[in-house]
Amino acid sequence: MASMIFTDCSSSTPSRLLPFTRSPLLRRQADVVLVRRLLTPLNFSCSRRRLTLRSSPSQSPHVSASLATETSATAKVIDGKAVAKQIRDEISAEVMRMKDAIGEVPGLAVIIVGNRKDSATYVRNKRKACESVGINSFEVPLPEDSTEEEVIKFIKAFNDDPSVHGILVQLPLPNHMNEENILNAVNIEKDVDGFHPLNIGHLAMRGREPMFVPCTPKGCIELLHRYGVSIKGKRAVVIGRSNIVGTPASQLLQREDATVTVVHSRTPNPEEITRQADIIIAAVGKPNMVRGSWIKPGAVIIDVGINPVEDAKSPRGYRLVGDVCYDEAKNVASAITPVPGGVGPMTIAMLLSNTLIAAKKVYNFQ
Numbered sequence: 089m090a091s092m093i094f095t096d097c098s099s100s101t102p103s104r105l106l107p108f109t110r111s112p113l114l115r116r117q118a119d120v121v122l123v124r125r126l127l128t129p130l131n132f133s134c135s136r137r138r139l140t141l142r143s144s145p146s147q148s149p150h151v152s153a154s155l156a157t158e159t160s161a162t163a164k165v166i167d168g169k170a171v172a173k174q175i176r177d178e179i180s181a182e183v184m185r186m187k188d189a190i191g192e193v194p195g196l197a198v199i200i201v202g203n204r205k206d207s208a209t210y211v212r213n214k215r216k217a218c219e220s221v222g223i224n225s226f227e228v229p230l231p232e233d234s235t236e237e238e239v240i241k242f243i244k245a246f247n248d249d250p251s252v253h254g255i256l257v258q259l260p261l262p263n264h265m266n267e268e269n270i271l272n273a274v275n276i277e278k279d280v281d282g283f284h285p286l287n288i289g290h291l292a293m294r295g296r297e298p299m300f301v302p303c304t305p306k307g308c309i310e311l312l313h314r315y316g317v318s319i320k321g322k323r324a325v326v327i328g329r330s331n332i333v334g335t336p337a338s339q340l341l342q343r344e345d346a347t348v349t350v351v352h353s354r355t356p357n358p359e360e361i362t363r364q365a366d367i368i369i370a371a372v373g374k375p376n377m378v379r380g381s382w383i384k385p386g387a388v389i390i391d392v393g394i395n396p397v398e399d400a401k402s403p404r405g406y407r408l409v410g411d412v413c414y415d416e417a418k419n420v421a422s423a424i425t426p427v428p429g430g431v432g433p434m435t436i437a438m439l440l441s442n443t444l445i446a447a448k449k450v451y452n453f454q
């Protein structure tokens with residue numbers, strides 16, 4: 089993939105967007121998280137033109153600590169890393185309860201094809217996350233030149249394996265493979281990524297419930313819930329219409345009774361539309377695309393973009409930036425997810441959540 093030049097919003101210095109981006113993801117239950125909420129919701133109130141978040145007295149120590157540093161001029165940081173940790177703790181307790189009660193634990197199978205460094209990191213992190221909560225994990229690394237049939241053969245074996253409750257194929261797949269054929273092969277009851285067309289179709293329909301919802305959009309909604317952001321009746325703008333983030337995120341927001349507009353590459357005046365939003369979910373894969381001037385004062389921003397850009401000062405030679413220009417947005421929004429440490433960690437937490445849900449269904453374990 090060729091590198092692209094873009095302008096860094098904070099410095100107007102030209103920077104280089106590195107090839108390993110998460111944008112492939114961006115071209116992709118109501119069962120929202122599993123267990124009880126540990127973070128006490130925050131209260132919303134309007135002061136002047138600014139929508140602010142207030143803590144309630146019984147908040148967890150973590151949230152209280154972050155609120156203590158909040159000033160009226162700077163947006164509250166929606167700490168996805170901390171929330172993901174809390175969710176892992178909740179899942180861990182549930183897995184232990186399940187093991188004690190019925191002697192079974194959930195199992196997750198991950199198939200990865202090829203040698204992409206970013207995919208290998210995500211799969212490693214998924215394995216570690218499973219280990220940390222007591223979920224069994226199975227991994228099949230396949231060479232880049234594997235055939236579609238070989239991948240499907242492993243999927244079918246996992247479909248038939250009762251110790252595997254969730255199956256996922258790490259995306260993106262090599263270009264020679266037909267993603268649709270592969271995702272269709274996953275048994276919908278084990279489709280913990282929520283990418284099977286039946287799950288996607290049910291999500292899109294009123295009165296139907298998907299068995300699983302894709303992890304990243306589910307994580308976005310979970311962050312809004314855990315930070316007490318009310319969605320009902322709010323204007324939401326989703327920037328990006330990928331199958332795996334933008335489209336399901338817009339459907340989840342609609343299911344929560346938001347009035348949703350999807351902004352995409354052919355939308356005229358995206359700034360003007362975005363400026364009307366109380367809630368913005370940016371999932372476009374373009375570093376710093378959403379500027380401060382696009383944001384209504386007090387809006388809540390969920391930034392899904394994870395874009396590596398060259399940075400000679402960083403030990404890795406690059407740093408990650410979101411789709412939203414954080415330095416500008418934090419002065420306008422009431423709350424915002426950082427990159428890294430915002431939506432990213434929630435993706436894996438929601439995968440664990442979906443895997444637990446899958447196993448509970450199999451064993452009829454409440």
Ligand SMILES: Nc1nc2c(c(=O)[nH]1)N[C@@H](CN(C=O)c1ccc(C(=O)N[C@@H](CCC(=O)O)C(=O)O)cc1)CN2
Pocket residue numbers: 110112113210256257258259260281303304394408427428429430431432433434435436
């Ligand atoms: N089958 C799937 N493939 C892909 C998915 C997916 O949900 N299912 N999503 C992405 C990759 N992804 C999980 O697979 C993922 C991406 C990013 C993160 C994350 O925690 N990011 C960190 C930063 C990490 C870093 O420093 O490099 C953050 O944002 O804080 C987790 C999972 C594409 N493929």
